Amino acid sequence: MKKAVEEIDQVVGKNRLVQESDIQNLPYLRSIVKESFRLHPTAPLILRLSTRDSTVGGYDIPANTVVFVNVWSLGRDPAHWERPLEFRPERFAGTDMDVRGQDFGLLPFGGGRRMCPGISLGLHNVHTTLGAMIQCFEWKAGKNGDLATVDMEEGVGVTLPRANPLVCVPVARLEPIPLPV
Numbered sequence: 001m002k003k004a005v006e007e008i009d010q011v012v013g014k015n016r017l018v019q020e021s022d023i024q025n026l027p028y029l030r031s032i033v034k035e036s037f038r039l040h041p042t043a044p045l046i047l048r049l050s051t052r053d054s055t056v057g058g059y060d061i062p063a064n065t066v067v068f069v070n071v072w073s074l075g076r077d078p079a080h081w082e083r084p085l086e087f088r089p090e091r092f093a094g095t096d097m098d099v100r101g102q103d104f105g106l107l108p109f110g111g112g113r114r115m116c117p118g119i120s121l122g123l124h125n126v127h128t129t130l131g132a133m134i135q136c137f138e139w140k141a142g143k144n145g146d147l148a149t150v151d152m153e154e155g156v157g158v159t160l161p162r163a164n165p166l167v168c169v170p171v172a173r174l175e176p177i178p179l180p181v
């Protein structure tokens with residue numbers, strides 16, 4: 001968190017709110033978003049219907065079979081990720097690994113012809129909202145404010161819910177920023 005706050009303070013400062021054009025200059029924020037999507041993809045499973053008989057990874061798949069791609073499991077595959085269960089945004093530093101469907105270990109928006117058409121809007125919203133939350137507030141959560149103890153257990157659903165509500169306390173760290181009108 002400290003590293004993200006420092007990056008935003010350095011790039012954006014404290015007199016205006018983080019905005020879309022800043023995102024390209026905030027590599028650590030982008031890495032946090034990728035790492036969050038890797039461990040907690042919004043859609044843990046994506047579905048396809050095979051159009052013809054085929055063989056994938058040694059498995060014969062007949063035509064008209066519903067195939068589930070386990071995005072959640074791809075993001076935690078130890079054959080692909082070093083120490084996969086650790087939240088370590090630094091793993092993306094200096095890589096061009098992206099979430100746009102070309103890196104098959106990281107598919108939070110799916111891939112191919114039916115991948116999410118709202119990806120640009122989605123990424124814009126996530127980066128600017130998270131950026132503003134980090135810029136404007138200090139966040140207290142977990143036992144005695146220790147973020148490492150936050151309960152990250154996952155529930156069951158088509159989209160991935162938390163098992164238990166996240167309780168956190170925002171503490172303002174900036175004077176109110178006047179918004180442009």
Ligand code: HEM
Nearest residue numbers: 042043046047108109110111114115116117118121122123
């Ligand atoms: C962080 C935000 C978002 C995430 C993580 C997300 C994720 C996904 C995923 C995983 C799929 C399935 C892709 C596949 O089967 O390969 C999907 C499909 C889709 N998404 Fe998103 N999405 C997001 C935001 C949006 C937004 C903002 C819109 C519209 C404005 C949108 C519209 C759609 C539509 C219409 C489909 C169905 C595409 C099809 O079946 O051809 N999504 N999304």
